[in-house]
Amino acid sequence: xAVCPVxxxxxxxxxxxxxxxSKTHFSSHHNHLVFYRTSKRTSKRGGSSSCVITCxxxxxxxxxxxxxxxxxxxxxTFMRRLTSVFGGAAEPPKGGNPDSNTLISDMTTVICxxxxxxxxxxxxxxxxxxxxxxxANDFDLMYEQVKALKSGIAVDKPIYNHVSGLLDPxxxxxxxxxxxxxxxxxxxxxxxxxxxxxxxxLDISNEVKFAWKIQxxxxxxxxxxxxxxxxxxxxxxxxxxxxxPQKQYADAVIEVLPTQLIPDDNEGKVLRVRLIMKEGVxxxxxxYLFDEGSTIxxxxxxxxxTCSYPGIKFSYGPDTYFxxxxxxxxxxxxxxxxxxxxxxESHLSNLSTKFYGEVTQQMLKHADFPGSNNGTxxxxxxxxxxxxxxxxxxxxxxxxxxLQATKA
Amino acid sequence: MQVMxxxxxxxxxxxxxxxxSVKEVQEACSDDPVSGECVAAxxxxxxxxxxxxxxxxxxxxxxxxxxYCKDNPKTDECRTYDNGSIIYIMTSFFVFGDEKFGxxxxxxxxx
Numbered sequence: 043x044a045v046c047p048v049x050x051x052x053x054x055x056x057x058x059x060x061x062x063x064s065k066t067h068f069s070s071h072h073n074h075l076v077f078y079r080t081s082k083r084t085s086k087r088g089g090s091s092s093c094v095i096t097c098x099x100x101x102x103x104x105x106x107x108x109x110x111x112x113x114x115x116x117x118x119t120f121m122r123r124l125t126s127v128f129g130g131a132a133e134p135p136k137g138g139n140p141d142s143n144t145l146i147s148d149m150t151t152v153i154c155x156x157x158x159x160x161x162x163x164x165x166x167x168x169x170x171x172x173x174x175x176x177x178a179n180d181f182d183l184m185y186e187q188v189k190a191l192k193s194g195i196a197v198d199k200p201i202y203n204h205v206s207g208l209l210d211p212x213x214x215x216x217x218x219x220x221x222x223x224x225x226x227x228x229x230x231x232x233x234x235x236x237x238x239x240x241x242x243x244l245d246i247s248n249e250v251k252f253a254w255k256i257q258x259x260x261x262x263x264x265x266x267x268x269x270x271x272x273x274x275x276x277x278x279x280x281x282x283x284x285x286x287p288q289k290q291y292a293d294a295v296i297e298v299l300p301t302q303l304i305p306d307d308n309e310g311k312v313l314r315v316r317l318i319m320k321e322g323v324x325x326x327x328x329x330y331l332f333d334e335g336s337t338i339x340x341x342x343x344x345x346x347x348t349c350s351y352p353g354i355k356f357s358y359g360p361d362t363y364f365x366x367x368x369x370x371x372x373x374x375x376x377x378x379x380x381x382x383x384x385x386x387e388s389h390l391s392n393l394s395t396k397f398y399g400e401v402t403q404q405m406l407k408h409a410d411f412p413g414s415n416n417g418t419x420x421x422x423x424x425x426x427x428x429x430x431x432x433x434x435x436x437x438x439x440x441x442x443x444x445l446q447a448t449k450a
Numbered sequence: 451m452q453v454m455x456x457x458x459x460x461x462x463x464x465x466x467x468x469x470x471s472v473k474e475v476q477e478a479c480s481d482d483p484v485s486g487e488c489v490a491a492x493x494x495x496x497x498x499x500x501x502x503x504x505x506x507x508x509x510x511x512x513x514x515x516x517x518y519c520k521d522n523p524k525t526d527e528c529r530t531y532d533n534g535s536i537i538y539i540m541t542s543f544f545v546f547g548d549e550k551f552g553x554x555x556x557x558x559x560x561x
Binding site for chain 2: 136163166167169170171172173174204205207255258259261264265269272273276277279280
């Protein structure tokens with residue numbers, strides 16, 4: 043889709059010179075259309091006018107989404123669900139560094155912010171800083187490159203190799219329609235924060251983190267229960283100081299907590315997930331249950347729907363989060379059957395789906411992903427649809443604005 | 451002509467790295483458990499564990515045929531035919547009026 047800002051020039055004599063604006067950056071997508079019209083009637087305005095229409099596909103159309111997550115870049119389930127909403131599978135760039143963290147699909151490019159580490163693993167060990175510390179990251183480069191991609195300019199982005207712990211030679215990233223920056227510090231730097239059209243923070247509570255890490259890392263040699271616990275504890279001070287405060291800037295926070303339906307559950311299989319949505323965000327209308335703005339508590343299992351233990355419990359209501367007005371939608375429990383999922387979907391409003399059952403369809407498409415049977419998968423899918431809606435609204439408003447300029 | 455592609459690190463070496471990093475933590479944290487060195491060592495353990503688990507997942511979904519066909523869709527092993535061409539091929543059999551071929555046609559139409 044092309045955006046065409048229209049420039050009109052007026053000159054006093056009948057011949058016009060058409061000059062191309064020198065400050066624009068030329069990319070391969072730029073096309074210049076020159077429309078020249080002279081009016082014979084030299085009336086009150088006194089002269090001919092000529093129009094230069096510059097059409098540039100992809101220019102300033104890139105929507106930038108920030109995702110703060112501790113789980114590692116680009117391979118997370120959230121990313122796969124998000125890119126799947128737009129269609130197509132996201133894959134690492136073909137023919138490039140096999141340890142690249144970048145994922146590219148038709149509509150989206152996912153960039154891992156670990157690539158902006160200023161210190162590699164040995165450097166961090168020498169200085170005694172973790173990857174969470176801002177001193178280990180080059181925020182200036184991050185800002186410049188995200189700004190460039192947002193304006194339609196391709197960049198050479200460094201690669202942080204997670205296997206070797208070194209900074210590899212850069213790879214070329216072309217500006218996509220949707221750019222997702224995923225990592226530990228998407229909202230840390232104020233300049234980068236201002237470039238984001240939408241931001242999400244994935245907040246996993248310590249108990250759930252511990253339970254997941256046990257499942258994941260116990261199979262690995264060298265790990266024990268104590269070492270896993272110690273590794274989470276050791277990172278906690280840096281995490282609380284640098285990463286956690288980003289929560290307040292996020293437009294949506296997905297909070298993952300242990301369930302309240304099973305007393306003393308420490309397996310982390312049944313989860314209580316809260317979707318905290320900021321009010322008043324442009325192009326984003328929060329999801330609600332039954333009645334927007336009221337407080338609702340809902341257990342769908344009953345006469346129409348039979349659920350197995352521990353069942354499902356929903357709640358919705360307004361709240362304040364770090365001094366801001368938010369709406370919170372919460373789900374505790376898990377889905378066991380398809381009809382539970384469709385039943386729940388039919389009672390939620392403002393989902394930004396294109397057809398009835400789209401959320402269920404997306405969840406089923408990735409039934410093998412972790413979290414497909416609980417609130418994590420559900421809310422990640424819903425956020426994905428919200429982002430699609432946001433993208434369409436932004437794109438529509440950007441094409442509408444220049445059209446108004448031609449009428450004026 | 452074969453295109454040489456860079457090879458990914460084998461998962462075994464990552465596992466060894468994880469083991470090594472956990473050992474290094476003992477050294478770094480023996481002096482002072484809250485020092486920068488100790489915390490950085492634990493961060494390294496975390497990073498390597500994450501890399502190891504990603505490598506395990508990647509290994510799990512690696513179907514060699516799928517990987518080959520992604521890059522070489524036109525080779526014989528990877529050709530796929532849409533239903534239209536199957537029907538075209540099969541109708542030529544059906545013209546002979548043999549009941550057997552009619553069944554074959556039905557089978558192909560259903561896929």
